[in-house]
Amino acid sequence: MSKIKILIVEDEPVIAENISLYLDNNDFEVSGIAYDSEDAMQQLKENTPDAVLLDINLESDTDGIDIARYIQEHYQLPFIFLTSYSDRITLERAKQVKPSGYIVKPFNERTLLASLEIAISNHAEEANHALPKLVMEKVNRQLHSPLSEREFELSQMIYEGKTNTQIAETLFITVNxxxxxxxxxxxxxxxGTRIEVIRKLQQAMLR
Amino acid sequence: MSKIKILIVEDEPVIAENISLYLDNNDFEVSGIAYDSEDAMQQLKENTPDAVLLDINLESDTDGIDIARYIQEHYQLPFIFLTSYSDRITLERAKQVKPSGYIVKPFNERTLLASLEIAISNHAEEANHALPKLVMEKVNRQLHSPLSEREFELSQMIYEGKTNTQIAETLFITVNxxxxxxxxxxxxxxxGTRIEVIRKLQQAMLR
DNA sequence: GGTAAAACCACCCATACGGGTGAGCAAAGC
DNA sequence: GCTTTGCTCACCCGTATGGGTGGTTTTACC
Known part of the structure; x- marks a missing residue:
C-alpha cells in the first residue's frame, strides 16, 4: 500500500515547492503540482491522487472554486482549500462547494498536516481510499515491525467488529x-485480544 | 445518575439566563448562577457542580481568571472560559491557567453544547466525574429502554477491554x-458481542 | 398487599477465541 | 542458489463468550 497521494494546485512555485517538500517527509506523497486548471484536470486523470490541495486564488487562471466543482463532479476526492485570512468574500463562495477543509495562509507545517488529516477523515464517504492509507501510515510509523498489507486488512475488519469466521468468509480463506x-x-x-487491537488503532490515529 | 451539573459564573443576567435555559433543555443541568467570585465560591461548595462556565470579564469583580485559579486549587473540575474575540490580552493570560476549553462570544447554542462536551471530554484526568455522566446521558437518550446505572458501569468496563472475569473481580460479583x-x-x-457494545457507545458519543 | 424493576446467582451448552507448534509455497532480495 | 518474508493451512487445547432458562431478594411504586 502506497502513501496518500496529494495533488497540489498552486500557481506560486515557491509555496508549492515548500508544501511539496514538507508533505514528502511525512505520511503523504505529492503526486504532482498543477499551476492552472488545465494542468489540474490533466493530473487528476493521470496521477489518480487521493486528495487535492487547492489554492482558491489562482492569479493566472479562472477561479480555484471552479476546479473544486470539477473535482466534485468527476471524482469523489476530498479537497482542501488554501486561502488567506483577508480573502473573506471568496471564502463565502468557497463554503458553497463544501470542501473537506480549509487551511488559512500563512500556516505552519503542523497545521498543514493536521488539517489534511482531519479533512481526509471527515471525507468519510463511499469511496474514501485515502482513509485506510492514512491509518496504516500512522499505525506503522509507531511500530517496530510494520503490519503487512494483509495484516492491516485483517486489523480493519477486527476494528469493524467482524468475527474470525466472518473475516474468513469475506477473504475466502480458512479460519485457521x-x-x-x-x-x-x-x-x-x-x-492480546481483538479489543486491544481496536484500542491501539484508535490511539495511533490520535497521534 | 443525574445530569451534568454546570455552574455559570456570569455577571450579565441576560446572558446567564439564556445559557441556563438552553442547557436545561439538553444533557446538562444548571446547578446555579454566580454573579461574582464570592457567589462562585459559595456555590462551588454547596452545589457540587461537575463543570464551571466562567466569564473571563466580570465587570463588577476581580478577574475571572482568579476564580479559575481558585477552582484549580480547591476542586478538580473542568472549567470553560467565556470570552470575546476582541479580548486578546486577557486570553493570553487565560491560557496560562489551562482551561478545559474556550467559548468565544458571540456563540450560538450548538457551539455552546459542543464546546462543553469537548471540554469535559478533554478534562479526562483523575477525577472526572462528568465524563461518564455525559456518555450515559447521550447513550440513554438514544435508547428505547435506558441502561441502568449498573449496566452502564458494566458497559464502561467492556469499553475498557476488561474480560468478564476481571469485571467480576473488581465489582465483587460472580461471573454468572x-x-x-x-x-x-x-x-x-x-x-451481540462486546465489540458491538464498544461501537454503539462510540457512535452515541458522536451524536 | 401486589407488582415491577434491578441486582444478584446458578447451570447447561455450543461456539469463539487465543496460544502453541509445525509446515507448504511463491515472490523478492542477496 | 539460498534466505527471508508473506500468505496459506492444520491440529490441539484451555478458557472466554453468548444464549437459554430459572431462581432469590431488595427497593420503589401503585
Whole structure:
C-alpha cells in the first residue's frame, strides 16, 4: 500500500515547492503540482491522487472554486482549500462547494498536516481510499515491525467488529489462516485480544 | 445518575439566563448562577457542580481568571472560559491557567453544547466525574429502554477491554452475574458481542 | 398487599477465541 | 542458489463468550 497521494494546485512555485517538500517527509506523497486548471484536470486523470490541495486564488487562471466543482463532479476526492485570512468574500463562495477543509495562509507545517488529516477523515464517504492509507501510515510509523498489507486488512475488519469466521468468509480463506494472521497482528501491536487491537488503532490515529 | 451539573459564573443576567435555559433543555443541568467570585465560591461548595462556565470579564469583580485559579486549587473540575474575540490580552493570560476549553462570544447554542462536551471530554484526568455522566446521558437518550446505572458501569468496563472475569473481580460479583448483566446490555443496545457494545457507545458519543 | 424493576446467582451448552507448534509455497532480495 | 518474508493451512487445547432458562431478594411504586 502506497502513501496518500496529494495533488497540489498552486500557481506560486515557491509555496508549492515548500508544501511539496514538507508533505514528502511525512505520511503523504505529492503526486504532482498543477499551476492552472488545465494542468489540474490533466493530473487528476493521470496521477489518480487521493486528495487535492487547492489554492482558491489562482492569479493566472479562472477561479480555484471552479476546479473544486470539477473535482466534485468527476471524482469523489476530498479537497482542501488554501486561502488567506483577508480573502473573506471568496471564502463565502468557497463554503458553497463544501470542501473537506480549509487551511488559512500563512500556516505552519503542523497545521498543514493536521488539517489534511482531519479533512481526509471527515471525507468519510463511499469511496474514501485515502482513509485506510492514512491509518496504516500512522499505525506503522509507531511500530517496530510494520503490519503487512494483509495484516492491516485483517486489523480493519477486527476494528469493524467482524468475527474470525466472518473475516474468513469475506477473504475466502480458512479460519485457521485468520487466526495465524491475528497472532502476527497481536505480536506487532503488542495486543492480546481483538479489543486491544481496536484500542491501539484508535490511539495511533490520535497521534 | 443525574445530569451534568454546570455552574455559570456570569455577571450579565441576560446572558446567564439564556445559557441556563438552553442547557436545561439538553444533557446538562444548571446547578446555579454566580454573579461574582464570592457567589462562585459559595456555590462551588454547596452545589457540587461537575463543570464551571466562567466569564473571563466580570465587570463588577476581580478577574475571572482568579476564580479559575481558585477552582484549580480547591476542586478538580473542568472549567470553560467565556470570552470575546476582541479580548486578546486577557486570553493570553487565560491560557496560562489551562482551561478545559474556550467559548468565544458571540456563540450560538450548538457551539455552546459542543464546546462543553469537548471540554469535559478533554478534562479526562483523575477525577472526572462528568465524563461518564455525559456518555450515559447521550447513550440513554438514544435508547428505547435506558441502561441502568449498573449496566452502564458494566458497559464502561467492556469499553475498557476488561474480560468478564476481571469485571467480576473488581465489582465483587460472580461471573454468572456479569453475564446476566451483559445479556441485558446486549438487548438494550441491540448488540451481540462486546465489540458491538464498544461501537454503539462510540457512535452515541458522536451524536 | 401486589407488582415491577434491578441486582444478584446458578447451570447447561455450543461456539469463539487465543496460544502453541509445525509446515507448504511463491515472490523478492542477496 | 539460498534466505527471508508473506500468505496459506492444520491440529490441539484451555478458557472466554453468548444464549437459554430459572431462581432469590431488595427497593420503589401503585
Amino acid at each position: 489462516t485468520v487466526k495465524t494472521h491475528l497472532k502476527s497482528i497481536y505480536l506487532k501491536l503488542d495486543a | 452475574t456479569v453475564k446476566t448483566h451483559l445479556k441485558s446490555i446486549y438487548l438494550k443496545l441491540d448488540a
